[in-house]
Amino acid sequence: MRSRAISTCRETADVATEDAVRAALARIVDPSSGTDLISADRVRSLSVKDGRVSFVIEVDATRGGAMEPIRQAAEAAVKALDGIESVTAVMTAHSAAGQAPKAPAAKGPIPDLGLKDFTPKPKEPDKPAKLPGVSHVVAISSGKGGVGKSTVSSNLAVALAGRGLRVGLLDADVYGPSQPRMLGISGRPSAAGNTILPLRNHGVTVMSLGLMVEEDEALVWRGPMLMGALQQMLAQVQWGTLDVLLVDLPPGTGDVQMTLCQKTDVAGAVVVSTPQDIALIDARKGIDMFRRMGTPILGLVENMSSFVCDGCGKEHHPFGHGGARADAERLGVPFLGEIPLHLGIRMASDGGAPIVAQKPDSEEAAPFWALADRLIEAGVAR
Numbered sequence: 001m002r003s004r005a006i007s008t009c010r011e012t013a014d015v016a017t018e019d020a021v022r023a024a025l026a027r028i029v030d031p032s033s034g035t036d037l038i039s040a041d042r043v044r045s046l047s048v049k050d051g052r053v054s055f056v057i058e059v060d061a062t063r064g065g066a067m068e069p070i071r072q073a074a075e076a077a078v079k080a081l082d083g084i085e086s087v088t089a090v091m092t093a094h095s096a097a098g099q100a101p102k103a104p105a106a107k108g109p110i111p112d113l114g115l116k117d118f119t120p121k122p123k124e125p126d127k128p129a130k131l132p133g134v135s136h137v138v139a140i141s142s143g144k145g146g147v148g149k150s151t152v153s154s155n156l157a158v159a160l161a162g163r164g165l166r167v168g169l170l171d172a173d174v175y176g177p178s179q180p181r182m183l184g185i186s187g188r189p190s191a192a193g194n195t196i197l198p199l200r201n202h203g204v205t206v207m208s209l210g211l212m213v214e215e216d217e218a219l220v221w222r223g224p225m226l227m228g229a230l231q232q233m234l235a236q237v238q239w240g241t242l243d244v245l246l247v248d249l250p251p252g253t254g255d256v257q258m259t260l261c262q263k264t265d266v267a268g269a270v271v272v273s274t275p276q277d278i279a280l281i282d283a284r285k286g287i288d289m290f291r292r293m294g295t296p297i298l299g300l301v302e303n304m305s306s307f308v309c310d311g312c313g314k315e316h317h318p319f320g321h322g323g324a325r326a327d328a329e330r331l332g333v334p335f336l337g338e339i340p341l342h343l344g345i346r347m348a349s350d351g352g353a354p355i356v357a358q359k360p361d362s363e364e365a366a367p368f369w370a371l372a373d374r375l376i377e378a379g380v381a382r
Ligand SMILES: Nc1ncnc2c1ncn2[C@@H]1O[C@H](COP(=O)(O)OP(=O)(O)OP(=O)(O)O)[C@@H](O)[C@H]1O
Pocket: 142, 144, 145, 146, 147, 148, 149, 150, 151, 152, 173, 176, 178, 250, 251, 303, 304, 339, 340, 341, 342, 343, 345, 346, 347, 349, 350
């Protein structure tokens, strides 16, 4: 369904090439099922632009390795077409049946499963893996969308790089990847064999799912696909040697957050919130989830904390003030600082150069430098 919708919206410019790509992929047959990639509906997020092609091959979770020759064959088949400049095919895993198993029909009263007292085990039995070459992985999270998590991630990344650290930023906000725009990065990352080469700007090595799809193309991915994509972004991207890799998570407490904490050795999580009650309620849920997963909480940041009016020069607090600090105290987690609501912060991010890069000495950039210094002091960034 989704593939058809994507081809319809491209009918103007790239239809011939996209059709040709689909035809090429329709010739790649998975020997175990005897079905080609298109008939088996395994191709997702196909993007064809100016001769640059990228797509995701959805594979059964149990067959990731066995599908690698098929991924390579798919890439080669597309590369062989006329007018193709580059091809990037990545695999993402989904459950073998493609659908959740059907629950048997309920009989009799609902049994008490003791869910009230259920606490997930702190870690999966298999030890979370260290990413080769990466000293620390720091998760940037928020309970609610739109509170400024990506703004904090990009400015923090640039500030840490400005302090001389080797910094990577993985934009894992699959529902709204905004780092390419905020860090002024565009173009497809190139592939080297089975790995993806990240891009770099403002001293930060960056990879985002947003670079693999069109900016306005909604990512409507199921949980297992999200988890597969995250693991690929962590493991298949050539991050090189990094002091710290920041992971800009999607808002909430879902599959991506859990997968990151379970599968990867995370040094800690920074939780971003606005001072509003409703945002703080969600931030508390996030803190609770990290605690249950055994991931250290580095602290809570209050974004959009205050606003200085250009006209009257007075400080206002449109979303309230001090709520995050009070919550941090109550929850026993460090309070990492307040970031003002400032037009310059938004305009800088919209323009592709975070305020820390654009006006490093400005008052509005100062809280991001302070946040970077707190993380360095805490020993999680160097
Ligand atoms: N301190 C700030 N001052 C001014 N504008 C800000 C500030 N923080 C964030 N913004 C703006 O608010 C909007 C949302 O910010 P951002 O995308 O960083 O939030 P988010 O929590 O990552 O959202 P989502 O989870 O939906 O991706 C952006 O337009 C951003 O430029």
